[in-house]
Amino acid sequence: MKNQNPNDLFVPTYTRSAPAIVKGDGSRLQDSSGRKYLDFCSGIAVNALGHNHPALQKALERQGKKLLHASNLYFMQPQIDLAHLLIKQSFADRVFFCNSGTEAIEAAIKFARKWAGLQSDKKINILSFGDAFHGRTYGALSATPQAKFHAGFGPLMKGFYAAPLNDFAKTEKQLARREYAAIIIEPIQGESGINEAREDFLHFLREYATDSRTVLIFDEIQCGVGRTGTLWHYEQHGVIPDMMTLAKPLGGGLPLGAVLTTDEIAACISPGDHGTTFGGNPLACALGGEVIKVVSKRSFLKNVCDRGTYLTGKLQELAARRSRLVEVVGDGLMVGVRVKDDPAPIIKKCMSKGLMLIKGGNNTIRFMPPLIITQREIDKAIAIFAASI
Numbered sequence: 103m104k105n106q107n108p109n110d111l112f113v114p115t116y117t118r119s120a121p122a123i124v125k126g127d128g129s130r131l132q133d134s135s136g137r138k139y140l141d142f143c144s145g146i147a148v149n150a151l152g153h154n155h156p157a158l159q160k161a162l163e164r165q166g167k168k169l170l171h172a173s174n175l176y177f178m179q180p181q182i183d184l185a186h187l188l189i190k191q192s193f194a195d196r197v198f199f200c201n202s203g204t205e206a207i208e209a210a211i212k213f214a215r216k217w218a219g220l221q222s223d224k225k226i227n228i229l230s231f232g233d234a235f236h237g238r239t240y241g242a243l244s245a246t247p248q249a250k251f252h253a254g255f256g257p258l259m260k261g262f263y264a265a266p267l268n269d270f271a272k273t274e275k276q277l278a279r280r281e282y283a284a285i286i287i288e289p290i291q292g293e294s295g296i297n298e299a300r301e302d303f304l305h306f307l308r309e310y311a312t313d314s315r316t317v318l319i320f321d322e323i324q325c326g327v328g329r330t331g332t333l334w335h336y337e338q339h340g341v342i343p344d345m346m347t348l349a350k351p352l353g354g355g356l357p358l359g360a361v362l363t364t365d366e367i368a369a370c371i372s373p374g375d376h377g378t379t380f381g382g383n384p385l386a387c388a389l390g391g392e393v394i395k396v397v398s399k400r401s402f403l404k405n406v407c408d409r410g411t412y413l414t415g416k417l418q419e420l421a422a423r424r425s426r427l428v429e430v431v432g433d434g435l436m437v438g439v440r441v442k443d444d445p446a447p448i449i450k451k452c453m454s455k456g457l458m459l460i461k462g463g464n465n466t467i468r469f470m471p472p473l474i475i476t477q478r479e480i481d482k483a484i485a486i487f488a489a490s491i
């Protein structure tokens with residue numbers, strides 16, 4: 103029993119290799135054999151403050167002794183505190199808490215349909231963009247226009263359409279064909295390999311959404327919370343959404359998602375329309391408060407920008423010398439290296455040398471370290487990466 107392959111224990115939704123990761127500190131992780139890794143994955147953009155951060159440890163202890171769950175039938179102080187912070191730091195007037203990214207997307211779709219439905223019963227459709235990734239539950243999956251995620255799981259939900267990212271003409275065509283409740287976009291696509299929405303494209307969507315009273319939803323589940331050097335990525339483009347979905351780094355490693363929106367949209371929702379038993383768990387919200395307080399500091403965000411520029415520069419230097427590397431893309435510490443062929447063998451080799459990286463799409467290697475990464479750690483990662491190409 104002891105030596106059983108852990109792969110035989112789980113439904114095989116992931117390809118994982120032993121040994122198990124057992125602890126972490128800062129930007130480093132350790133497996134059960136004692137091997138250490140430089141973590142440029144951050145739990146897929148979750149561990150913004152790295153591992154074992156003192157502010158999170160203190161919050162865990164403080165809140166852990168007080169309350170782990172009451173119910174969303176009651177107020178819980180860490181939820182109130184985090185909602186205050188998120189509202190103060192963003193465009194939003196109201197927050198809905200849930201447990202994950204996909205749940206935030208489901209809630210956003212429901213809220214948008216309810217709000218738009220009050221204008222017209224034809225305003226039910228949702229537009230998303232090619233190669234987007236919004237999650238794995240049926241609403242979020244239906245808004246993820248990628249055949250590889252749909253295969254075997256049909257039928258998907260009705261009313262979901264897609265246009266190619268940054269393609270004005272095709273998007274206009276789709277918008278003209280029917281009435282939409284919402285347009286949902288990742289300002290920078292993460293899972294499909296760091297594809298940025300153009301600023302003029304975001305402005306174009308904003309204009310259309312305002313004119314047609316359609317909800318513009320930014321999915322900042324991967325690119326939000328400081329990852330690109332501003333607290334929210336939308337700040338960089340001067341385009342303000344009507345709704346923003348958050349998750350991944352928000353709970354500091356505990357499951358926490360959120361939908362941020364306006365008073366006007368929130369006003370269409372009545373008690374009982376939507377809900378969740380665990381969403382906005384007080385322990386997760388206590389950690390979330392620490393994450394937002396640390397990340398929103400100007401000096402912290404400047405550091406993300408500086409480290410991002412340094413990492414990108416080093417990767418560009420390398421790409422200029424190695425023909426297998428095509429280009430370096432991204433923003434802040436959400437960086438991708440496009441490669442000529444399948445990046446999986448390079449990622450595997452890096453892992454064997456103690457560097458964790460993630461694949462994005464078919465041809466991209468994502469570098470998404472904790473936002474506390476140091477220049478020395480970046481140098482070390484670059485050396486391992488260079489030796490693995």
Ligand SMILES: Cc1ncc(COP(=O)(O)O)c(C=O)c1O
Pocket residue numbers: 202203204205207235236237238288292293321322323324325349350
């Ligand atoms: C942009 C984006 N939206 C939604 C999701 C889904 O989040 P979760 O895995 O927490 O359900 C992800 C996950 O990778 C994501 O990157």
